[in-house]
Amino acid sequence: MPIHEKSLIRPENLKVHETLAIDGIDVSGHWSTFIETRVVPDYNENLELEIAAFPGGSKIHRCFQCGSCTNACTVNAIEPRFNPRYWIYLIRMGMEQELLRDKDIIWQCVSCHKCTNICPRSVEPEGVMKATALWLEDKGYVPKSPAHVFDEEFSRQVIERGKIEDTEVLHKFLSKTKQPLVQDWLVAIMWGIARRLPVKWGIKTALAQVFKPKARRWKNVRSAISDYIYEEDEMRRQKLQTIAAARTSQTPQTHLEAAE
Numbered sequence: 001m002p003i004h005e006k007s008l009i010r011p012e013n014l015k016v017h018e019t020l021a022i023d024g025i026d027v028s029g030h031w032s033t034f035i036e037t038r039v040v041p042d043y044n045e046n047l048e049l050e051i052a053a054f055p056g057g058s059k060i061h062r063c064f065q066c067g068s069c070t071n072a073c074t075v076n077a078i079e080p081r082f083n084p085r086y087w088i089y090l091i092r093m094g095m096e097q098e099l100l101r102d103k104d105i106i107w108q109c110v111s112c113h114k115c116t117n118i119c120p121r122s123v124e125p126e127g128v129m130k131a132t133a134l135w136l137e138d139k140g141y142v143p144k145s146p147a148h149v150f151d152e153e154f155s156r157q158v159i160e161r162g163k164i165e166d167t168e169v170l171h172k173f174l175s176k177t178k179q180p181l182v183q184d185w186l187v188a189i190m191w192g193i194a195r196r197l198p199v200k201w202g203i204k205t206a207l208a209q210v211f212k213p214k215a216r217r218w219k220n221v222r223s224a225i226s227d228y229i230y231e232e233d234e235m236r237r238q239k240l241q242t243i244a245a246a247r248t249s250q251t252p253q254t255h256l257e258a259a260e
């Protein structure tokens with residue numbers, strides 16, 4: 001029988017006998033490919049609720065597994081293990097240990113939004129990928145990812161001033177992730193920009209690095225955004241606490257009710 005979606009089966013779970021005869025028939029090599037039996041004993045029945053509590057994850061329950069997101073995914077095209085549809089399936093099934101096998105690549109979503117654009121169920125898979133990456137960090141399964149460090153610096157500048165300075169974002173990102181500030185690709189980009197940038201824009205950019213201008217009347221907006229972020233964080237913290245409490249004291253059915 002052909003093995004559908006063979007790419008989704010881990011190489012270590014495929015067994016091939018170099019020499020094997022069954023009932024006198026030679027099925028050596030490729031013909032004796034077997035999938036090793038696996039038992040999943042530890043479901044996390046709250047996994048979907050936990051991930052839905054993080055920003056971007058709230059529509060995960062809408063997925064009907066059509067696979068369009070993975071088919072359109074920029075990262076999947078170069079890294080077949082990066083599979084949003086499959087991870088959403090694992091999350092909805094509560095297969096936490098299975099999901100953890102890919103914990104080091106989930107953060108690599110480049111936020112191109114092709115998946116979100118194509119999803120027929122408005123799941124917003126890009127958001128689900130971000131929520132999953134944050135959940136992995138929150139649970140202590142992975143350290144803070146470079147993507148998270150970048151997002152934090154980007155958001156910090158937006159909240160602080162209502163605008164960002166690209167070179168400052170990059171400089172802070174490279175410093176915080178302990179990467180060299182001078183890299184070949186960066187020099188090539190900077191050189192390309194410098195050659196085409198009108199002089200007055202060059203001066204404006206340099207001055208912005210020093211004086212860090214803010215958007216007009218930003219103070220009130222900043223305070224509103226800060227309040228909103230605080231309230232969202234608090235709500236998420238409480239929701240996760242409710243889910244954890246329900247997990248220890250109630251049946252799976254009432255977990256869902258408790259988190260709503």
Ligand code: SF4
Nearest residue numbers: 063064066067069119
């Ligand atoms: S495109 Fe949407 S509905 Fe289809 S598998 Fe992806 S998330 Fe699910």
Ligand code: SF4
Nearest residue numbers: 073109110112113115
């Ligand atoms: S946003 Fe992320 S998950 Fe979606 S298509 Fe782009 S890289 Fe893939």
